[in-house]
Amino acid sequence: MFRRAREDRAFREAQQAGQALLLRLQATQPWPNFPEPTPQAPAAGEAVVPDFLPPELRVPARQEVAGVMMRWLQPLVVDGEVRTCPECGMYRDWIVFCMRDDSIWLRCRAGHETKEPGLDAVWFNRNSGPVDRFHPTLEEGVRHLGH
Incomplete structure (x- = not known):
């Protein structure tokens, strides 16, 4: 029973130390400034396809199931x-x-x-x-x- 409590306390302390380290790193290293994404219009003749599934998992459009x-x-x-x-x-x-x-x-x-x-x-x-x-x-x- 006491061994479990000791392991839990050690785990919580390690978690808190890791969070404190991340907070210190975040305070000393600012987030990089990424440029804002610009919407791009599809080229002429290209169909807009949503990125719902990767291409290898999509059913070809002409295939009737x-x-x-x-x-x-x-x-x-x-x-x-x-x-x-x-x-x-x-x-x-x-x-x-x-x-x-x-x-x-x-x-x-x-x-x-x-x-x-x-x-x-x-x-x-x-x-x-x-x-x-x-x-x-x-x-x-x-x-x-x-x-």
Whole structure:
């Protein structure tokens, strides 16, 4: 118990000494005077693009994205029930699609697809990772995910 109090006191004293040193340095060395930034108009023919994402993470403007997909290996439980394929009875190893209209579709390993009304885009976004690749066709995306 006393050892912890001693460590806390030593930490606080080191913090205070560091803050005092920074204050002394700031008082003896004034901040440099940087010139004010001037707004620049874009050159003719250049589009103004906000710097929201770095270029390597942006989707090309001409690329239409119909939806995103992820692999779901474990059994899919929705509202306390394990979802099974209505055609073959498979209950794990799904590909989950989130379409542009925020609907969720499931595809089993046998290729049967069914709409899942118990899930939505919020669930998909919470459980999926970042998009790491774009595929020109659905078949290539499914092949990439191992189905």
